[in-house]
Amino acid sequence: MMPKVLVVDDDLDMLSLVCAALEKDGHQIDTEADALAVQPARCQQYDLLLLDVMMPGEDGFSLCRRIRAEVDCPILFLTAKAEEAALVEGFGLGADDYIKKPFSVAELRARVNAHLRREVRQPTHTLSRGGVRFDMQAKVAIAGEHTLPFTRGEYAICEHLALHAGQVFTKEQLYEAVFGFEAEGDPSAVAEHIKNIRAKLKADAINPIETVWGVGYKWRKTSAR
Amino acid sequence: MMPKVLVVDDDLDMLSLVCAALEKDGHQIDTEADALAVQPARCQQYDLLLLDVMMPGEDGFSLCRRIRAEVDCPILFLTAKAEEAALVEGFGLGADDYIKKPFSVAELRARVNAHLRREVRQPTHTLSRGGVRFDMQAKVAIAGEHTLPFTRGEYAICEHLALHAGQVFTKEQLYEAVFGFEAEGDPSAVAEHIKNIRAKLKADAINPIETVWGVGYKWRKTSAR
DNA sequence: CGCGTCCTTATAAAATCCTTAAAAATGGCT
DNA sequence: AGCCATTTTTAAGGATTTTATAAGGACGCG
Numbered sequence: 001m002m003p004k005v006l007v008v009d010d011d012l013d014m015l016s017l018v019c020a021a022l023e024k025d026g027h028q029i030d031t032e033a034d035a036l037a038v039q040p041a042r043c044q045q046y047d048l049l050l051l052d053v054m055m056p057g058e059d060g061f062s063l064c065r066r067i068r069a070e071v072d073c074p075i076l077f078l079t080a081k082a083e084e085a086a087l088v089e090g091f092g093l094g095a096d097d098y099i100k101k102p103f104s105v106a107e108l109r110a111r112v113n114a115h116l117r118r119e120v121r122q123p124t125h126t127l128s129r130g131g132v133r134f135d136m137q138a139k140v141a142i143a144g145e146h147t148l149p150f151t152r153g154e155y156a157i158c159e160h161l162a163l164h165a166g167q168v169f170t171k172e173q174l175y176e177a178v179f180g181f182e183a184e185g186d187p188s189a190v191a192e193h194i195k196n197i198r199a200k201l202k203a204d205a206i207n208p209i210e211t212v213w214g215v216g217y218k219w220r221k222t223s224a225r
Numbered sequence: 226m227m228p229k230v231l232v233v234d235d236d237l238d239m240l241s242l243v244c245a246a247l248e249k250d251g252h253q254i255d256t257e258a259d260a261l262a263v264q265p266a267r268c269q270q271y272d273l274l275l276l277d278v279m280m281p282g283e284d285g286f287s288l289c290r291r292i293r294a295e296v297d298c299p300i301l302f303l304t305a306k307a308e309e310a311a312l313v314e315g316f317g318l319g320a321d322d323y324i325k326k327p328f329s330v331a332e333l334r335a336r337v338n339a340h341l342r343r344e345v346r347q348p349t350h351t352l353s354r355g356g357v358r359f360d361m362q363a364k365v366a367i368a369g370e371h372t373l374p375f376t377r378g379e380y381a382i383c384e385h386l387a388l389h390a391g392q393v394f395t396k397e398q399l400y401e402a403v404f405g406f407e408a409e410g411d412p413s414a415v416a417e418h419i420k421n422i423r424a425k426l427k428a429d430a431i432n433p434i435e436t437v438w439g440v441g442y443k444w445r446k447t448s449a450r
Numbered sequence: 451c452g453c454g455t456c457c458t459t460a461t462a463a464a465a466t467c468c469t470t471a472a473a474a475a476t477g478g479c480t
Numbered sequence: 481a482g483c484c485a486t487t488t489t490t491a492a493g494g495a496t497t498t499t500a501t502a503a504g505g506a507c508g509c510g
Contacts, residue, residue, distance in 0.1 A: 115321075467497080
């Protein structure tokens with residue numbers, strides 16, 4: 001799953017330099033020398049955009065302004081302008097980073113990778129929510145220093161709730177989430193599992209599962225409340 | 226909804242400078258001078274962390290390494306070290322940005338806001354009307370800083386009214402909206418819910434539900450009053 | 451066969467919803 | 481303006497629904 005990056009710069013030397021740098025990280029790079037040729041629809045296939053600010057024809061800021069509303073991926077500016085006003089303007093347009101020339105290849109790679117990592121939900125198969133750490137590979141949950149003695153079903157329900165923290169699921173939805181197909185089971189079986197999960201979490205004084213009366217259950221969102 | 230930011234730095238002058246800058250954007254700032262006192266559980270309530278790299282006791286890199294697995298908000302480093310190796314190391318630890326001292330206040334604000342902006346762009350189906358924010362996934366309504374203790378029926382009626390602000394609904398229509406069609410219930414039950422909704426909203430001094438005499442109820446379209 | 455997990459059933463507890471009834475408000479009428 | 485019919489608001493109580501808890505049995509696996 002190679003991340004796709006589009007680099008827009010009129011300076012061909014710069015283009016080849018940037019490409020060479022990013023290809024070391026295994027990204028797939030496309031280049032474009034003419035900002036006016038960049039349409040929003042085209043950008044939607046990329047995971048990250050690198051725009052030079054100063055270009056003949058259309059500059060990077062104008063390009064960003066033109067496509068930002070329809071493009072959701074991170075946008076990074078490359079610029080020689082070190083002026084603070086320009087930097088603030090860039091961020092104001094919805095940019096995600098602003099790399100000042102001259103920059104080192106290492107810094108460029110580090111910043112690009114940092115944004116991509118956050119964007120593509122990196123292949124980290126662990127998740128921490130509300131004081132519980134889930135190892136989705138090993139299928140174990142850890143609270144504090146000890147692993148929680150969850151059964152398979154309990155772990156599956158717990159992980160599903162934590163993965164979609166804040167969203168409410170009915171018992172039927174949770175049952176399906178665990179068994180995949182439409183296995184018509186008694187919803188009260190889910191209630192039983194919820195009870196056991198809460199009991200096992202109580203030892204660590206954490207209770208992240210809220211019940212939404214008449215609807216179902218949800219994992220309490222950490223940020224909001 | 227004010228974003229919460231934690232700043233960790235041993236330099237008290239720097240702390241107050243950073244706080245003053247970020248508070249201009251309406252963020253809620255907490256500070257901590259001792260990195261060793263920062264625990265993962267504490268970090269989970271913040272939307273962004275600002276860490277100084279060079280600190281006595283534990284440095285920023287070590288702190289980041291210690292908490293990154295359990296914290297998924299953006300982490301930004303503040304540093305005087307301009308060396309490329311340190312920068313790459315910082316990003317390698319899962320950092321999201323690296324701000325070199327001396328930095329301008331404008332740049333600090335711009336970068337912090339850029340990360341917060343992207344963080345908030347999460348696909349949460351929310352609706353804000355008349356001072357009340359509805360999270361349709363979590364099935365909760367929030368006014369000001371606290372969630373409203375709506376029951377299922379109250380929330381459903383309230384959301385339906387807010388979603389179609391300005392449109393008048395009879396009690397029967399509202400009843401159907403909540404329970405689907407053909408649920409012939411006493412319309413006065415709806416009046417009961419309206420009363421409870423208004424009572425719970427009164428604590429926040431907002432009263433967006435108007436009664437149209439002889440017809441039904443509607444959510445005031447404009448916040449004019 | 452023993453063990454653990456999962457499901458079912460039964461009962462208690464909790465919360466919500468609906469009904470009922472009376473008080474207050476509104477609009478139309480003379 | 482004053483009165484009346486209608487509608488809305490408010491209040492309280494019981495009925496209903498939903499959830500929590502506990503115990504027992506079915507099933508699969510080693």
